[in-house]
Amino acid sequence: MPTPSPTRGRRASGRITLADVAHSAGVSAMTASRALRGERHVDPELIARVQAAARKLGYVPDPAARALASQQGSHVGVLIPALSNALFVDVIEAIQRTLRPAGYQALIGITHYDQSEEEQLLREQLLHRPAGLVVTGFEHSAATRELIVRSAVPCVHVMETSQEEGVYSVGFSQRDAARELTRHLLARGRRRIAFAAAQLDPRTMQRLDGWRGEMRSGGLHDARLEWLNPAPSSMALGGQMFEQILAQSPRVDAIFFCNDDLAQGALLTALRLGVRVPADMAVAGFNDLTGSDQMVPPLTTVGTRRGAMGAAAARMLLALIQRQPPEQAAVDVGFELAVREST
Amino acid sequence: MPTPSPTRGRRASGRITLADVAHSAGVSAMTASRALRGERHVDPELIARVQAAARKLGYVPDPAARALASQQGSHVGVLIPALSNALFVDVIEAIQRTLRPAGYQALIGITHYDQSEEEQLLREQLLHRPAGLVVTGFEHSAATRELIVRSAVPCVHVMETSQEEGVYSVGFSQRDAARELTRHLLARGRRRIAFAAAQLDPRTMQRLDGWRGEMRSGGLHDARLEWLNPAPSSMALGGQMFEQILAQSPRVDAIFFCNDDLAQGALLTALRLGVRVPADMAVAGFNDLTGSDQMVPPLTTVGTRRGAMGAAAARMLLALIQRQPPEQAAVDVGFELAVREST
């Protein structure tokens, strides 16, 4: 029968504390603390006794007390642009799945693709002294960058990679992926390939860059093939852009949309207008989101490894938190062309 | 110039503390604490002085210290089934938007529609002594229900409503919404209306119940019209179910899918198979998710008020946290039929 300390002060919370465990194991609170945290230099026999006592009493450390004493919380701040983009939902799920068994909670901040919102969220999160941070990409306000550095909180960037010294990242080359998709379209005989983008966040601009490079190499680049719209990405917008591009002359023979939701909207609009895909127009997307393989015709796109990215980022962060330098400072999870019937 | 206390111990964190503010305002730490938390019975002049000092020094309370002393964290646990269902993403966003300005963080737990995962997540969250809880629906394990009651943490249920004493909820009648959609199909002259569902979570079963009630009233119910699949909901599954139902005889003339992703998959499959919607088959969904209005033809569905639901739940929770009984214990945010061309 667990017997918490017999006398309890006026503010006792009824909780089993470290002192209870230490008392039960016949050691000091300090030794109990060290034993439970797996610190080195503790007698193996005492470790066993403390662990047994903790198990017997059902002890669980109080995160608030631990955070106050150690000046470090048991949570990780995760800053992502949006949950409405299924891309980030997959990343988040993978991060949580990796972090939770290690005893860390993910605190999600949604920046809405806005650098000042991101900065504000970061300030709030740093007040809680997170054990680590996951942030999206490398474009941040100067203040955000400084807050991260000065806080000295371990930080992993996701979506892109960087070779910069002291910077940790997990992602893939948006540029290379876009180049490869463009090469695929060229190999299919397409020549007037439009690039249609929304939101215009950094990753999108890198994809634009990849498309440009490939088009220029082939002597096929034409500024009129660039359709850049800063509005949020959506199926409806994709449909609108498709109609606009369709009306252009000289005629475009393929459209590379920077995200699948745009491409899906385009495919549906093509159906409505009776435009045959890919006979009249090839359509490709990016990210291989839910439903892309269900479209009519199924959408050619770039499969991105969101689960692998989130898991690798979380693992890297756990290593940094435990002051073990990760094996690699930049992990490239790659991508995979998903060629389907729309191209 | 802000001058933190001149002498700092060996563990000083450099942070501006309440003591610094109190010193600067010429009051005790207690008075400063009370003034900043807006407690009653504090001299208005002292409040002003303390607030001025806090602003001048850039003081922000330490959440860990506050949590330890008050035995209550500054975060709210939110338990939802999945982020892959856009429905919950909207609820979460609204909750965060309402909670953040009040100084509370949302800690999101994803249960994957699994009661034991939910229980596990709840146990972890309660260790952090959340200020409040938001949970999905009313079907939980006995242990989960007991944990909530015994923890005495204010709790608001979302998605459904309950009139039970002492239970707080924000939602709408899934049953009534399903009845209304079924009536719409009947009014359009449909008679053999199938109900096709996946996941089979409690809300889905309530929708089934609403459809059944309406079909029985019209003497049209037939057990063979019920297509229940426990697999996770997806566009691909909707397509499969559509093909199966299509093959059934006697012929079905409408399908009510329990969620839009299934219905979207069905519409795309209809396009692929050359089945005319609604001429050959009417198709309806539920939730009015992204893309439903972009389908070919646009999907008739039930618009649910996720934003209003999340915001109302968060407001209700804030009231409960501040021990102000909310105006209503059960808020019905309603729903709205979105009649489009698929029916």
Next chain:
DNA sequence: CTGAAAGCGCTTACAG
């Protein structure tokens, strides 16, 4: 209405 004391449950920093 205000304050001195004690305490929340841990860990750091030091000494042995």
Next chain:
DNA sequence: CTGAAAGCGCTTACAG
């Protein structure tokens, strides 16, 4: 390798 003391930065509970 182990422990007594002090401290993290707040709030509770009591007294005035």
